[in-house]
Amino acid sequence: MRWKALPAALLLLVAAACTPDRPAPAAPGTPAGSPTGSATPAGTPAGSASPTATADCGTHDLGHRGELPPDSLSCLLDAAGRHRFAVLRVTLLTVEGDPIRFTYTVQQDGQVEVLTDTREDAFGSRDVMRELCTGPAAGPPALQFARCSSPTPVR
Numbered sequence: 419m420r421w422k423a424l425p426a427a428l429l430l431l432v433a434a435a436c437t438p439d440r441p442a443p444a445a446p447g448t449p450a451g452s453p454t455g456s457a458t459p460a461g462t463p464a465g466s467a468s469p470t471a472t473a474d475c476g477t478h479d480l481g482h483r484g485e486l487p488p489d490s491l492s493c494l495l496d497a498a499g500r501h502r503f504a505v506l507r508v509t510l511l512t513v514e515g516d517p518i519r520f521t522y523t524v525q526q527d528g529q530v531e532v533l534t535d536t537r538e539d540a541f542g543s544r545d546v547m548r549e550l551c552t553g554p555a556a557g558p559p560a561l562q563f564a565r566c567s568s569p570t571p572v573r
Contacts, residue, residue, distance in 0.1 A: 473497050475506035475522075482511050486560045494561070497524040498554050508560050516540050522554075522561065530554050530563065533572065546572040 475493035478486060490506055497504030504524040509517045519535040532549045536542040548571075553564025 471503065473502065473504035475504050477507040479509045480511075480560070482513075484510075485558065491556055491561070494522055494524060494530075495554055495556070498528050498530055501526055501528045510560075512539055512541070514541060516542070518542070520560070525550075528552070530561075532563075532566065534569070548572050 473493055475497070476487065476490040478484070478490060480486065486508065494504055494506045496502075502524065503526065506522040508520045508522070510520070511517060516539040518539055519533075521531075521533040521535070523531040523533075525531060530551045532551055533546060534549075535546045537544050537546065547569040549566045549569050551563035551566040554561055555563070
């Protein structure tokens with residue numbers, strides 16, 4: 419009986435080995451079901467540093483009043499200034515203790531995509547909003563920007 423399954427198992431292994439590479443799963447620290455930023459470079463010019471390299475600037479739980487570690491802040495600001503891909507994840511707590519999650523993704527043009535996830539905020543809008551921002555700078559508790567687009571819902 420067990421030998422009858424051997425050809426099927428071998429066929430499955432061969433098929434799995436021949437399938438094209440799949441995109442990498444969501445980065446560690448991304449909440450299950452959260453949308454991810456568009457950190458995968460598209461059309462990276464020849465001669466650029468690793469076309470698929472995305473710097474991981476960290477995942478931080480800042481609580482109610484925490485501050486972003488300076489090395490994570492400089493990682494993101496440097497990536498934006500050099501137009502290199504980078505991701506930073508920050509969680510802040512509301513007054514009631516509900517988490518608000520922010521994902522900052524530096525794009526190839528130096529803009530920063532900001533995803534704000536309020537789905538766990540019992541008194542909030544319970545959605546995910548996306549903004550494209552320019553001019554990132556250090557600001558309490560994490561980042562501030564010179565200009566951001568109007569927030570749009572992520573579906």
